[in-house]
Amino acid sequence: ILQMMEQIERIQQLNKLMLEDPNENAYTILAHTMEELGEFATAICVEDGSKVKGYKKLDESSISEAIDVLICVISLYNVRGGKNEDISTILKKKLDKWQNKMQKQNFEQNNFNER
Numbered sequence: 064i065l066q067m068m069e070q071i072e073r074i075q076q077l078n079k080l081m082l083e084d085p086n087e088n089a090y091t092i093l094a095h096t097m098e099e100l101g102e103f104a105t106a107i108c109v110e111d112g113s114k115v116k117g118y119k120k121l122d123e124s125s126i127s128e129a130i131d132v133l134i135c136v137i138s139l140y141n142v143r144g145g146k147n148e149d150i151s152t153i154l155k156k157k158l159d160k161w162q163n164k165m166q167k168q169n170f171e172q173n174n175f176n177e178r
Contacts, residue, residue: 071137072147074138074141075147078142082142092135095135096132099134103128
């Protein structure tokens with residue numbers, strides 16, 4: 064976890080450097096994020112042999128592209144005022160919400176199957 068937080072701090076530092084360029088802002092970071100998300104989607108299609116984009120040659124794997132998306136999302140989090148020290152608390156809250164939703168769905172599915 065410590066190494067992960069060190070990398071998140073590094074993203075924040077690099078993000079600050081990038082934002083010294085007057086042409087960079089939350090909107091350009093969002094555009095970078097969408098571009099990386101598209102590259103991630105393409106990599107998945109190629110790796111899974113999709114007929115949609117399976118013909119392309121990859122420069123990076125979907126795993127590597129997923130990390131690019133993660134970097135962009137953390138950059139967006141920072142530029143919108145998110146604090147690195149709050150990530151764990153917010154993440155726990157969001158994961159608890161997801162877990163509760165999944166438990167509710169499983170409960171409803173089990174009750175439906177029993178009928």
